[in-house]
């Protein structure tokens with residue numbers, strides 16, 4: 001018997017990767033899981049409106065995500081006003097999908113609401129410690145991913161947008177964010193204009209540990225992954241900043257990401273957060 005998810009797992013991890021997930025016929029064949037395993041980011045959308053009622057349904061799915069302590073520290077801004085959207089999109093000309101997608105949402109970590117509840121109930125408490133930031137960021141991220149999966153299940157495409165944090169002062173002004181409310185990521189949403197492609201993931205050797213953390217095999221696992229990924233979709237002709245790093249003979253994912261990480265994205269975000277209510281201290 002063939003495994004129900006064999007094709008999806010091969011598409012995600014590569015055909016020669018051993019994941020040890022052969023079900024022996026015990027795992028139900030589920031179309032939702034099939035979609036999840038083959039999910040992909042989409043940056044081009046059809047010129048087809050997404051009905052408001054559908055967006056509301058996706059927001060309901062997003063806000064059904066689990067939430068630390070049931071504090072419910074995720075909020076969403078649905079950016080409907082064209083002028084405001086255009087001002088935001090103009091900050092990121094390299095990513096035209098921010099302005100072009102039929103729908104644009106911004107998922108927020110909202111550490112403010114819990115503070116307001118405390119004040120309303122007469123138990124005022126500062127929520128600007130690292131714990132407040134961390135919990136709100138996680139709630140925002142879980143809501144974001146829940147929205148992504150719900151959208152993809154219904155045949156829509158999405159693209160999260162964390163680049164918002166690179167221009168945080170302007171973004172916060174456009175979205176009128178109060179203190180202790182911060183963007184986790186935007187989310188472009190629409191019907192995909194093309195099939196897109198499945199982005200291969202690292203093998204379990206690099207990302208799953210049994211009983212204790214052990215990354216002694218990382219270099220080998222990543223090297224094999226780089227070559228698998230290159231065989232599927234080479235990025236050799238898109239080397240990042242060759243004037244700074246030179247031209248690599250073999251240019252794989254790990255070289256690309258190591259260069260990418262040197263770009264210091266998000267510089268200024270910590271300063272902004274500290275100026276807007278977060279201390280990152282221990283709770284007091």
Ligand SMILES: Cc1cc2nc3c(=O)[nH]c(=O)nc-3n(C[C@H](O)[C@H](O)[C@H](O)COP(=O)(O)O)c2cc1C
Pocket residue numbers: 039040041042043095159160161162163164184185197198199
């Ligand atoms: C938190 C987060 C922020 C992201 N920010 C951006 C972004 O600003 N612009 C963009 O084009 N893609 C963005 N992406 C999409 C990633 O580039 C994409 O998820 C990654 O390349 C893996 O591809 P896949 O989602 O198709 O598997 C973001 C993804 C996540 C999860």
